[in-house]
Amino acid sequence: MNILKSVLTLGICAFALFGSDAEAKMKIDKSAIAGLQKVAVVSVSFKRFNDPKNELQWDDPEYVMMHGAGDDVLEIISAAGSFEVVGPEDVVANPKYESLTDDSGKIHSYNYYYPHGYRRIKLAKSKKEAIALCEALGVDAVVQVYFSEYGKSTSSGSVFGPSKSNNSSVLTGEVTVIDRNGKILISGKSKAGAVHTGSSMGKGSISIKTSGRPTDFHTRRLDSFLGHLRQDLGLQ
Numbered sequence: 001m002n003i004l005k006s007v008l009t010l011g012i013c014a015f016a017l018f019g020s021d022a023e024a025k026m027k028i029d030k031s032a033i034a035g036l037q038k039v040a041v042v043s044v045s046f047k048r049f050n051d052p053k054n055e056l057q058w059d060d061p062e063y064v065m066m067h068g069a070g071d072d073v074l075e076i077i078s079a080a081g082s083f084e085v086v087g088p089e090d091v092v093a094n095p096k097y098e099s100l101t102d103d104s105g106k107i108h109s110y111n112y113y114y115p116h117g118y119r120r121i122k123l124a125k126s127k128k129e130a131i132a133l134c135e136a137l138g139v140d141a142v143v144q145v146y147f148s149e150y151g152k153s154t155s156s157g158s159v160f161g162p163s164k165s166n167n168s169s170v171l172t173g174e175v176t177v178i179d180r181n182g183k184i185l186i187s188g189k190s191k192a193g194a195v196h197t198g199s200s201m202g203k204g205s206i207s208i209k210t211s212g213r214p215t216d217f218h219t220r221r222l223d224s225f226l227g228h229l230r231q232d233l234g235l236q
Helices: 002-019 030-034 061-067 069-080 088-093 104-110 127-137 217-232
Strands: 026-028 038-047 084-086 141-157 163-179 184-191 195-203 206-211
Touching (some): 030 069, 030 184, 038 069, 038 127, 061 069, 127 163, 163 217, 195 217
Parallel strands (some): 038 084, 038 141
Antiparallel strands (some): 026 184, 141 163, 163 184, 163 195, 195 206
């Protein structure tokens, strides 16, 4: 009885640790955002975990969703102030853009994707590059958005009997905005609510998995993320 109780206790603690959702923290300087006149998104990227063996194509729903994610994020930020946006085509065509960023193709095999031909840069760790990009693009601030996802599972059933797990996916986005002086105006992560992806039932080593992803799976996740981002930034 004591052994069983210990197993149950350990299982509950492990599940609580894995399934807990620490609140995402976002920082924003609203007065500085209100003073911006022109901005540019210099990198949008996402790390993909779903079916990583199959490479995404430009017309896949997930890729299409991410293709417009930068504009969606800017629309939320613009609630703090009106500004002009330099288009992605003008950003990646700028002569200095390539020299100030890294080749995304070097890590493409690890399921990182860069819509619009964006390249890799870490603005929060590369303030000199952020300042240089602002100067090269003629903007007051540059923006980077990075997305990732993780799986979440809730289980029911006894330790030694049949068990059932409901699986879901959570989209997380990190937003960084740095102005021409190297000041960070927005930083932090926000995340979407969990979206169901399927379930599994099993006993011992036998497990049966069923897919349950809704047809609007990708758009639902992004919409949820954008709603949480708006709330976390206090821009409702």
